[in-house]
Amino acid sequence: MTSAPIAVALDAPDLETAAHWASVVTPHVSTVKVGLELYLRYGPEVIASVRGASGVQVFLDLKLHDIPNTVAGAARAVARLRPAILTVHAAGGPAMIRAAVEALPDTRIAAVTVLTSLSAADLHGIGLEGSPDDAVRRLATLAVGAGAQALVCSPREVAAVRAEVGPDITLITPGVRPAGSATQDQARVATPERALADGADLLVIGRPITGAADPGAAAAGIAAALRRALTSTGRDA
Numbered sequence: 001m002t003s004a005p006i007a008v009a010l011d012a013p014d015l016e017t018a019a020h021w022a023s024v025v026t027p028h029v030s031t032v033k034v035g036l037e038l039y040l041r042y043g044p045e046v047i048a049s050v051r052g053a054s055g056v057q058v059f060l061d062l063k064l065h066d067i068p069n070t071v072a073g074a075a076r077a078v079a080r081l082r083p084a085i086l087t088v089h090a091a092g093g094p095a096m097i098r099a100a101v102e103a104l105p106d107t108r109i110a111a112v113t114v115l116t117s118l119s120a121a122d123l124h125g126i127g128l129e130g131s132p133d134d135a136v137r138r139l140a141t142l143a144v145g146a147g148a149q150a151l152v153c154s155p156r157e158v159a160a161v162r163a164e165v166g167p168d169i170t171l172i173t174p175g176v177r178p179a180g181s182a183t184q185d186q187a188r189v190a191t192p193e194r195a196l197a198d199g200a201d202l203l204v205i206g207r208p209i210t211g212a213a214d215p216g217a218a219a220a221g222i223a224a225a226l227r228r229a230l231t232s233t234g235r236d237a
């Protein structure tokens with residue numbers, strides 16, 4: 001049985017909690033994600049702690065956004081951690097994205113299009129024209145043109161992005177909520193099954209798993225639901 005295409009967001013206040021979550025979810029999921037909270041508190045050592053002995057893929061979510069030279073340097077600075085995926089903001093522009101891609105050839109650079117916490121009204125407020133769908137597709141095309149091998153978007157746009165960029169780009173969707181779960185600060189959400197059916201390759205899921213009484217059981221439950229969904233559509237389980 002292969003592990004489910006889920007990246008569990010280890011947004012924990014301390015290293016012990018993050019390492020515990022990582023150890024209980026790794027039998028069920030392909031990837032764990034280290035984000036700003038853990039990385040800024042503990043630094044690069046956090047990667048070895050969550051990778052543990054399992055060798056699970058580590059997704060380093062630093063959402064880099066700066067001038068190309070600075071982003072290239074930051075990307076080189078994390079090369080020794082061997083992250084499978086590193087995020088940059090697509091809005092940093094093509095030269096910045098290309099700088100990250102060239103600096104880190106063994107890591108998949110994932111361009112974050114429009115944060116899943118932003119609604120259509122929020123986009124309007126910050127001066128981004130058109131619907132979230134339009135903005136996401138525009139940034140996706142720009143990022144892929146600059147060499148990004150992966151994109152982050154919400155599950156609401158993933159079908160449109162897949163149609164735009166083709167089968168070879170890895171599509172990563174946060175904003176995933178099992179039916180009946182609270183959306184919390186996420187604005188553009190869908191269920192895990194919907195995200196997968198619409199073409200996502202990797203689902204980022206945090207609090208629906210880590211906020212559960214038993215995070216290992218929650219990860220196993222979502223993984224099983226995804227396997228059923230994959231089997232029923234004839235995709236690999």
Ligand SMILES: O=C(O)c1cc(=O)[nH]c(=O)n1[C@@H]1O[C@H](COP(=O)(O)O)[C@@H](O)[C@H]1O
Binds near residue numbers: 061087112175207
């Ligand atoms: O890059 C990300 O992973 C990301 C992009 C985005 O647009 N929205 C988003 O929620 N994320 C991350 O995905 C995770 C979602 O966590 P939950 O809302 O708890 O499932 C968090 O770690 C966010 O930092």
